[in-house]
Amino acid sequence: MKRDIPRRRDLTLDEFCAGVRACDIKVLPRALTLIESNNPAHQRQAEALLTRLLPHTGQAIRVGITGAPGAGKSTFIEAVGLHLVRQGRRVAVLAVDPSSGISGGSILGDKTRMTKLSAEPNAFIRPSPSAGTLGGVARKTRESMLICEAAGYDVVLVETVGVGQSETMVADMTDCFLALMLPGAGDDLQGIKRGLLELVDVIAVNKADGNTLFAAQVAARQYESALQSLLGRHERLPTVLTCSALHKEHVDAVWQAVEERYANSKANGELAERHRQQGVRWLWAIIEDRLRQAVRQHPKVRSMRETLEKDVLTGMLPPEVAARRILDAFGLSDHDAPES
Ligand SMILES: Nc1nc2c(ncn2[C@@H]2O[C@H](COP(=O)(O)OP(=O)(O)OP(=O)(O)O)[C@@H](O)[C@H]2O)c(=O)[nH]1
Ligand SMILES: [Mg+2]
Structure with a gap:
């Protein structure tokens, strides 16, 4: 017999905030699950939550x-x-x-x-x-x-x-x-x-x-x-x-x-400096991670990825060429790249 599993109600941003601040043990794991989610809507809510909690x-x-x-x-x-x-x-x-x-x-x-x-x-x-x-x-x-x-x-x-x-x-x-x-x-x-x-x-x-x-x-x-x-x-x-x-x-x-x-x-102030440097490094780590995710999830990239990976794997295509095709499909052509 099919049983209905009650679906948990989504929490609002205020409920997440209050629950985390109160260390409500029912809310905290859900806040972490929200953070870990790859769903874009969850990611946006997670960002809002982090912004609200950052002062604490x-x-x-x-x-x-x-x-x-x-x-x-x-x-x-x-x-x-x-x-x-x-x-x-x-x-x-x-x-x-x-x-x-x-x-x-x-x-x-x-x-x-x-x-x-x-x-x-x-x-x-x-x-x-x-x-x-x-x-x-x-x-x-x-x-x-x-x-x-x-x-x-x-x-x-x-x-x-x-x-x-x-x-x-x-x-x-x-x-x-x-x-x-x-x-x-x-x-x-x-x-x-x-x-x-x-x-x-x-x-x-x-x-x-x-x-x-x-x-x-x-x-x-x-x-x-x-x-x-x-x-x-x-x-x-x-x-x-x-x-x-x-x-x-x-x-x-x-x-x-x-x-x-x-x-x-x-x-001696080293810690404060360390925190500042970490902030900048994380900024770029987040951008790199998000970019990788965006490239991989791009519809055009998704349709060609498997074939290109296989071609590189079998040696039919140099990785440079495959990378260029993927970046082109993503809309990031060579002429957009700054001279290094
Ligand atoms: N004699 C002795 N054994 C220890 C000590 N600390 C850990 N062990 C044993 O070493 C083994 C590995 O311990 P863990 O704490 O699981 O080590 P770990 O670094 O977390 O291992 P991973 O999670 O597999 O990377 C276990 O059998 C522990 O009981 C210690 O201080 N003395
Ligand atoms: Mg361990």
Whole structure:
């Protein structure tokens, strides 16, 4: 028998605003779903909502957390989140998942390692949006972060897996960046790159317990000396610590290091400057993402896309030619492009 599922009434902008500001737990997830929607009408309502809520954002400490798969990010976030809610803080956890654009999977999807935290009334956990490009996913995460701040969350943790571009994007939306490392780094320093080092404020070698305690301590010392030789004395070195997320040991010390870096950058004006620069970078990130979306959804482009992609795939057509045909169809001919 067919059953009628009552359709939820759409909320008005005022209802969204009031609900988010009151941290109404029935409204907040719907506001985030609105943000994540690709429907143009929803996007416009989301923009209006963000504009209204913007004056109520910017008070939270925004912390990016990265680490290789299995480094202990979820375990760490659970431990630090519980530590914070016990201090009366309100914690939101979001994620940028580089795989979500490709596979449709998402980190934090199971919430299994954050069962205690997700049961806390002062904690809110939102998995990574699972559709779209990495840039689009990151943009939505950033907007979700603003919504959470307007709802009164004063700590926002943004988790990402330590691969490629996603780290840069998370650093671009946060105030502080924490990298969790596995013990036994060895000489290759787990491929720690200068690019990552420039983003990182605190490095914590996790799993400093049981039979990996010694390896974690050795790794921490290796990171420290590698940092000194890589970055030199003039640059501000990341703080290096060890912890055990599983046994909740030194997790508070790691958090304290994060807070100290945050307080310093706030006091010396770096944070304000960082926020300004982030604003400009996000402006262009949004434009690039929207343009990509507009090109892909253009009716003429849609009708030719599959054939052109196939031709490039089989080597029948150079990508340059296919790109030109797509841009022509979109109405962006070469003669519109400025000389570079
Ligand atoms: N011994 C020990 N094990 C830990 C510690 N932290 C996490 N683990 C274990 O390491 C495994 C991976 O932990 P997760 O927290 O899921 O790691 P993650 O970085 O979130 O992993 P992905 O989400 O898959 O990228 C689990 O089996 C944890 O129990 C720790 O401090 N010590
Ligand atoms: Mg995880």
